[in-house]
Amino acid sequence: xxxxxxxxxxxxxxxxxxxxxxxxxxxxxxxxxxxxxxxxxxxxxxxxxxxxxxxxxxxxxxxxxxxxxxxxxxxxxxxxxxxxxxxxxxxxxxxxxxxxxxxxxxxxxxxxxxxxxxxxxxxxxxxxxxxxxxxxxxxxxxxxxxxxxxxxxxxxxxxxxxxxxxxxxxxxxxxxxxxxxxxxxxxxxxxxxxxxxxxxxxxxxxxxxxxxxxxxxxxxxxxxxxxxxxxxxxxxxxxxxxxxxxxxxxxxxxxxxxxxxxxxxxxxxxxxxxxxxxxxxxxxxxxxxxxxxxxxxxxxxxxxxxxxxxxxxxxxxxxxxxxxxxxxxxxxxxxxxxxxxxxxxxxxx
Amino acid sequence: xxxxxxxxxxxxxxxxxxxxxxxxxxxxxxxxxxxxxxxxxxxxxxxxxxxxxxxxxxxxxxxxxxxxxxxxxxxxxxxxxxxxxxxxxxxxxxxxxxxxxxxxxxxxxxxxxxxxxxxxxxxxxxxxxxxxxxxxxxxxxxxxxxxxxxxxxxxxxxxxxxxxxxxxxxxxxxxxxxxxxxxxxxxxxxxxxxxxxxxxxxxxxxxxxxxxxxxxxxxxxxxxxxxxxxxxxxxxxxxxxxxxxxx
Numbered sequence: 001x002x003x004x005x006x007x008x009x010x011x012x013x014x015x016x017x018x019x020x021x022x023x024x025x026x027x028x029x030x031x032x033x034x035x036x037x038x039x040x041x042x043x044x045x046x047x048x049x050x051x052x053x054x055x056x057x058x059x060x061x062x063x064x065x066x067x068x069x070x071x072x073x074x075x076x077x078x079x080x081x082x083x084x085x086x087x088x089x090x091x092x093x094x095x096x097x098x099x100x101x102x103x104x105x106x107x108x109x110x111x112x113x114x115x116x117x118x119x120x121x122x123x124x125x126x127x128x129x130x131x132x133x134x135x136x137x138x139x140x141x142x143x144x145x146x147x148x149x150x151x152x153x154x155x156x157x158x159x160x161x162x163x164x165x166x167x168x169x170x171x172x173x174x175x176x177x178x179x180x181x182x183x184x185x186x187x188x189x190x191x192x193x194x195x196x197x198x199x200x201x202x203x204x205x206x207x208x209x210x211x212x213x214x215x216x217x218x219x220x221x222x223x224x225x226x227x228x229x230x231x232x233x234x235x236x237x238x239x240x241x242x243x244x245x246x247x248x249x250x251x252x253x254x255x256x257x258x259x260x261x262x263x264x265x266x267x268x269x270x271x272x273x274x275x276x277x278x279x280x281x282x283x284x285x286x287x288x289x290x291x292x293x294x295x296x297x298x299x300x301x302x303x304x305x306x307x308x309x310x311x312x313x314x315x316x317x318x319x320x321x322x323x324x325x326x327x328x329x330x331x332x333x334x335x336x337x338x339x340x341x342x343x344x345x346x347x348x349x
Numbered sequence: 350x351x352x353x354x355x356x357x358x359x360x361x362x363x364x365x366x367x368x369x370x371x372x373x374x375x376x377x378x379x380x381x382x383x384x385x386x387x388x389x390x391x392x393x394x395x396x397x398x399x400x401x402x403x404x405x406x407x408x409x410x411x412x413x414x415x416x417x418x419x420x421x422x423x424x425x426x427x428x429x430x431x432x433x434x435x436x437x438x439x440x441x442x443x444x445x446x447x448x449x450x451x452x453x454x455x456x457x458x459x460x461x462x463x464x465x466x467x468x469x470x471x472x473x474x475x476x477x478x479x480x481x482x483x484x485x486x487x488x489x490x491x492x493x494x495x496x497x498x499x500x501x502x503x504x505x506x507x508x509x510x511x512x513x514x515x516x517x518x519x520x521x522x523x524x525x526x527x528x529x530x531x532x533x534x535x536x537x538x539x540x541x542x543x544x545x546x547x548x549x550x551x552x553x554x555x556x557x558x559x560x561x562x563x564x565x566x567x568x569x570x571x572x573x574x575x576x577x578x579x580x581x582x583x584x585x586x587x588x589x590x591x592x593x594x595x596x
Contacts, residue, residue: 040591045574052574095422103434332387333386335385
C-alpha cells in the first residue's frame with residue numbers, strides 16, 4: 001500500500017497588525033507558528049495606524065521566516081508550497097507578506113498560493129477537527145461579520161454580511177467610551193460575565209428575512225446612554241453596560257446564524273475571526289445548536305482561542321485545500337485590500 | 350561580481366544586472382504604480398535573457414530610501430528575502446546617491462531631491478570624487494526648500510565650487526527661488542531625473558554588505574501618528590523593536 005506524501009506549506013500572514021509565519025503539515029497539523037504582534041505599538045495611538053503597521057512588518061519578516069522553518073525542524077527542501085494572505089486587509093501591510101512570499105517562491109522554485117484572509121480565518125477550524133461539507137461559518141472580526149456557506153473546502157459564498165460596522169469594530173468603539181484600550185473585546189467579554197443585561201439595547205434587523213447584520217445603531221444607543229448619564233452626573237455600572245452590549249450583539253448573531261443553519265442544514269458549523277474568541281458568543285452558539293433536534297445538529301468546531309486572531313497557521317490550513325485543487329498563483333500576485341469572497345446568487349433575488 | 354539591482358523608490362520601476370560596474374542589462378517601467386505586480390516578472394525576464402538564476406548572482410542591491418514608503422518596502426522586502434534565503438550579500442544604496450550617480454561632472458555640487466509635497470523634499474547634495482563616485486556633502490534628509498537652499502548656499506560659500514546641478518523630481522518648480530540665489534546652475538535631463546537600477550548596481554560594487562534581517566528602509570521621517578504621540582506624551586520614540594513582540 002502506497003502512503004500519500006505529506007504536504008508541508010510555509011504560510012505568511014501580514015494583513016493588519018500581526019506578522020506571522022507557520023509551517024503546516026497536510027492542512028491539519030501545526031509544525032510551527034510564529035506570531036509577532038504590534039499591539040504595544042498601536043496602543044500608543046488607540047488603534048492600528050497603517051503606515052506604522054507596515055514599518056513593523058518589514059522589520060521582522062525575514063527573521064520569522066527562518067524561525068518558522070527552524071521551529072518545525074524543516075528546511076526549504078521539505079516545503080511543497082508557499083502561501084500568503086493577499087487580501088482583504090491594509091494594503092501596505094499585505095504587501096510585505098506578498099512581496100516576501102513571492103521572493104521566497106522565486107528564490108526556491110517552490111509554488112506560490114494566494115489565500116483570502118477570511119477563508120483563512122474560517123479554516124482555523126480545520127486545525128482543530130475534520131470539517132464535513134457542506135459547512136456553514138459565522139465569521140466575526142474587527143473588519144467582518146459574515147455568514148458563509150461552504151460547499152466544499154474551496155468554494156465559499158457569503159449569505160449574510162454587516163450593512164455597516166463589523167461586530168469587532170463595535171466592541172472597539174464602545175470600548176473607547178468605557179476607557180478600555182484597543183483591542184477591547186477581551187475586556188468587554190470579561191466584564192459582561194460580571195454584569196446583567198439591564199439596558200435593553202436594540203437588536204437591529206433581528207426579524208428581517210435575510211442574514212444581514214447592523215451594529216451601528218447599537219453602538220449609537222450605547223454611546224448615547226453613556227453621554228446622557230455623563231450629563232446628569234449619573235454613574236452607570238460598567239459591568240451591566242458591557243453585559244447589555246454583549247447580549248445585544250450575541251442575540252442577533254446567534255438568532256440569524258441558527259436560522260441559516262435551519263435553512264441550509266450544514267454538516268459542520270464553524271466560527272472564525274477575532275470575535276470567535278468571545279466566550280459569551282462561543283457558549284451561546286453551542287447552547288443554541290444543542291437546542292436543535294438531534295438529527296439537525298451540525299458538528300460544531302470552535303477554533304482554539306489563540307487561533308481566532310490573525311495568524312499564519314490558518315492561512316497554511318486554507319492553502320492546503322487550494323494546493324489540492326491546483327489553485328496556484330504566479331509572480332504577478334498582488335495585494336487586494338478590498339478582496340471579498342463571492343456573494344451567494346440566491347441573495348440577489 | 351554579478352549584481353542584481355532594484356529600485357521601487359519612486360513611481361519609476363527599474364531592475365538591472367551588473368557585472369561589476371558594467372551594466373549588462375537594465376529594464377525600466379514608467380509610472381505604472383504597480384510595482385508589486387511587475388517587479389518579480391521583470392527580475393525573472395532579466396535573469397532568463399541572461400541565462401541566469403537567482404542563485405548565480407553574487408550580490409543584491411536596492412534603493413533603500415528615501416522614497417515612497419510602500420514602494421521602498423516592496424523592493425527591500427524582495428531583495429532581503431532573496432539574500433536571506435540564498436545566503437547572498439545584500440547592500441542598500443541611498444536613493445539620492447543613486448540619482449547623483451547619473452551626473453558625471455566634477456567640481457559641481459549635485460543637489461538631489463524627491464518631491465515630498467508642500468515645498469518639502471527628501472533631499473541631499475553630493476560631489477563626485479576623483480573616481481566619479483558621488484560623496485555626500487549635505488546629508489540625506491527631509492527639508493523644506495528654504496532650508497535646503499540655505500544649506501546649498503552655505504556649502505558653496507565654504508567650498509571652492511561654483512556650479513550646481515539639480516537632479517530629481519519637483520525641483521524645477523522652485524526655479525524662482527533658485528534663480529534668486531545668483532548661482533550658476535542647471536537641471537538634469539529627464540533621463541537623469543529617473544532612478545536607474547544600473548547606477549545602483551555601480552554604487553553597490555564597493556558598498557558594505559549588511560545582514561539581510563537588518564536591511565530596512567531609510568524613510569528619513571517618522572509617521573505623523575508617532576510625531577503626534579511624541580508631542581502629546583513627551584515620551585521618547587525608543588527602538589522600533591520595543592513595540593513588536595513574539596507571542
